[in-house]
Amino acid sequence: MEKAFKNEIKLQFPYLCNAKLLLAVSGGVDSVVLAHLCKTAKLDFALAHCNFNLRDEESDADEDFVTDLAKKLKVKLFVENFDTEQYAKDNGLSIQMAARDLRYEWFEELRLKHQFDYTLTAHHANDSLETFFINLLRGAGLEGLSGINSDSNKIIRPLLNFSRKEIAAFAEENNISWREDSTNASTKYLRNKIRHELVPILEDLNPQFLETFLKTQSHLKENEELVEDYMSLLYPKIIGKTKYGYSLDINYLKKVPNTSAILYQLLKSFGFTEWNDVYNLMDAQPGKMVFSASHRLIKDREHLLLTEIDRTENKTYKIAKDEDFAMLPMGTFSFSEVKEIKEKTPNCIYVDPQKLDYPLTVRKRQEGDLFYPFGMKGKKKLSDFFKDKKLSLPEKENSWLLCSGDKIVWVINQRADRRFSITSPGQKIIKITFSL
Amino acid sequence: MEKAFKNEIKLQFPYLCNAKLLLAVSGGVDSVVLAHLCKTAKLDFALAHCNFNLRDEESDADEDFVTDLAKKLKVKLFVENFDTEQYAKDNGLSIQMAARDLRYEWFEELRLKHQFDYTLTAHHANDSLETFFINLLRGAGLEGLSGINSDSNKIIRPLLNFSRKEIAAFAEENNISWREDSTNASTKYLRNKIRHELVPILEDLNPQFLETFLKTQSHLKENEELVEDYMSLLYPKIIGKTKYGYSLDINYLKKVPNTSAILYQLLKSFGFTEWNDVYNLMDAQPGKMVFSASHRLIKDREHLLLTEIDRTENKTYKIAKDEDFAMLPMGTFSFSEVKEIKEKTPNCIYVDPQKLDYPLTVRKRQEGDLFYPFGMKGKKKLSDFFKDKKLSLPEKENSWLLCSGDKIVWVINQRADRRFSITSPGQKIIKITFSL
DSSP states (O other): OHHHHHHHHHHHOGGGTTSEEEEEOOSSHHHHHHHHHHHHTTOEEEEEEEEOOSSHHHHHHHHHHHHHHHHHHTOOEEEEEOOHHHHHHHHTOOHHHHHHHHHHHHHHHHHHHTTOSEEEOOOOHHHHHHHHHHHHHTTOOHHHHSOOOTTGGGEEOTTTTSOHHHHHHHHHHTTOOOOOOTTTSSSOSHHHHIIIIIHHHHHHHOTTHHHHHHHHHHHHHHHHHHHHHHHHHHHHHHEEEETTEEEEEHHHHHHSSSHHHHHHHHHGGGTOOOHHHHHHGGGSOTTOEEEOSSEEEEEETTEEEEEEOOOSOOOOEEEOTTOSEEEETTEEEEEEEESSOOOOOTTEEEEOGGGOOSSEEEEEOOTTOEEOBTTSSSOEEHHHHHHHTTOOHHHHHTOEEEEETTEEEEETTTEEBGGGSOOSTTOOEEEEEEEO | OHHHHHHHHHHHOGGGTTSEEEEEOOSSHHHHHHHHHHHHTTOEEEEEEEEOOSSHHHHHHHHHHHHHHHHHHTOOEEEEEOOHHHHHHHHTOOHHHHHHHHHHHHHHHHHHHTTOSEEEOOOOHHHHHHHHHHHHHTTOOHHHHSOOOTTGGGEEOTTTTSOHHHHHHHHHHTTOOOOOOTTTSSSOSHHHHIIIIIHHHHHHHOTTHHHHHHHHHHHHHHHHHHHHHHHHHHHHHHEEEETTEEEEEHHHHHHSSSHHHHHHHHHGGGTOOOHHHHHHHTTSOTTOEEEOSSEEEEEETTEEEEEEOOOSOOOOEEEOTTOSEEEETTEEEEEEEESSOOOOOTTEEEEOGGGOOSSEEEEEOOTTOEEOBTTSSSOEEHHHHHHHTTOOHHHHHTOEEEEETTEEEEETTTEEBGGGSOOSTTOOEEEEEEEO
């Protein structure tokens, strides 16, 4: 296996030879063998060991074992202790997910701090196979079945083409000792059940199954990449940036074949679950919406608008009398006395200070809002004003109002209310400017 | 299940309601239940039963059972007997593959002859699941794992969303009898091994596994279709038609991401197995080739040329004296005496009949061929002549020569040999014309 490993490095990961590497080592046979292989391949590496403190003295014995290993291999060792149970509890995670998050966060921290080029982990072909079945059991799509990206996030898995059997054989042949994880032999976890019950049946039916599987998985990975390439091609034709998120061109979507599949690909990372509702949205009434935990998709005439769900409450902000500046979450207001009305731009209004009722307030629209648009006769429902301007729902929702008492002074950056405008020459004029 | 079936028909296959259907029925529970369901859904159908004569009196009892079923349901029945073992032997197929070929061929024959719109088969969700694992064990890619196209070839599988359990329960509830296939209970075949050993483990780990799996498979199918859409987009940019097959634009191929994956997609139906050789061909010397059983891929400067392997032997064809026409496989020669040389076109030559040595022969190039090109001094190797003309390998291979004895008279449609040309005025002139 030593030769095969060197070959794998040469062909698949030649850049590891001149890199500074951080090797994640649990003390189990896989990571210990990888450490030995890296040593014989003369790679430049240090070890990183996580003590998750989940198995009391066993966890500590693992740590001692890894300390000895580092000494024997004459490489640097980093160790970190984690209160995994607490972290899991705090974050609503399973112990396994918590341990996973903690490890990878710490590895990345270490990597950046000590300028390692890559982090190596000892995942092997059987791990991939087991993950395939775990994801299959969970109803994963192509992404879940096509395997981990072997070089994403600066994490390299140089043993992915080796089997558990090969690794164990290498350990035995070279009298390499390791720490047996006591959960490994049990069928307590899903992974172990797959390892000890499911895979043996498949290997009985096809003794070369693991190899066969790796070929299948690399085919799946290729197809996944082709779908991604296709999406990057379609992306600029379908998706546009808007002020509040993204817009998807419904007409274009309907023109391409397999519209639903494409919508799924484009939106899959936004947490939607009711996909049929998403697909039907294209033909729904404008204003209809579908929600995920974090996002909202809105039908808006010829587009679907994707926006993050607004988590800022519909607060009312106050601006006291005699303030020159008011810095609020939506932007900054400045107030200045001017002699005359010079330039009119959308981001400022000129008002008669006598008519203002302090403190001014800044808020979003409310049911029943009315105002007297400058330059128009009579009053108008704010909702009709927005409708006439053909504002999309996110634009309406993100419109702010400057108010005096219960009267609208300014639909900010859109239209002043004429009740507060300058009517007689020579009077006092306040210029209110809004900037983001 | 009756209601669910009607619903499935209504939503997935509404066109079956007004169609004439042929239902493949073995006598097993699945097809018998489908027949009953079609009856209650008031579909217009007939039954088709294959007697493969593989299990002696059992096969005949199946046939009798189906005959009774047709009477009971008051539908027409077609029965055909096959000598499956002989067919398998004759075609080098396994018994199972032979039976499969025979069935589908016969169904399609029946369908066309009696004007059925569709053939229905009783494949269900568990069949899909088992096929998934059979293909996984064989190292299939996305195509093998994404399931059968449920509406290809006019074959509809309306039970694909129902489980074996649901079907069996329906049979029991409605006192429907069927014939048990004696091979079903054994673990003799791969499929049975998967059914009885593998799937129960997965269902133990996830009781909803079958449903979960159907979702996964429909995701895979979507991805497969997206890859196909992407390929149809790339196809016209990469592939051109040539006289002898197809040409692939190497420069374009190298510009797109995931070149190898795309080459694989474009060429996967041509039987290549040495894919690394195929990928490396783009950077190989012109003239280098990779073969499949049926096709050949040739590096030719800026293109890869795909041609069928020429199975016509390199025969020599004879043309006797005094023939006006000679119809040969590569085209037709006509011979006519003319008074003078009028128009010169590539598809005709004018020769001095005195110089011809009959019978003339027509053959392809041979090692060492030489000729005296009309309009040039001296002689020339045929290989050099082709090289100067920058002919691709398929073009060279498909060039025919008209010969007189061992002398080349005409590199057909390319160049005459001047040894046979007209030298004195008033002499006898034969015009030889070649047409495809």
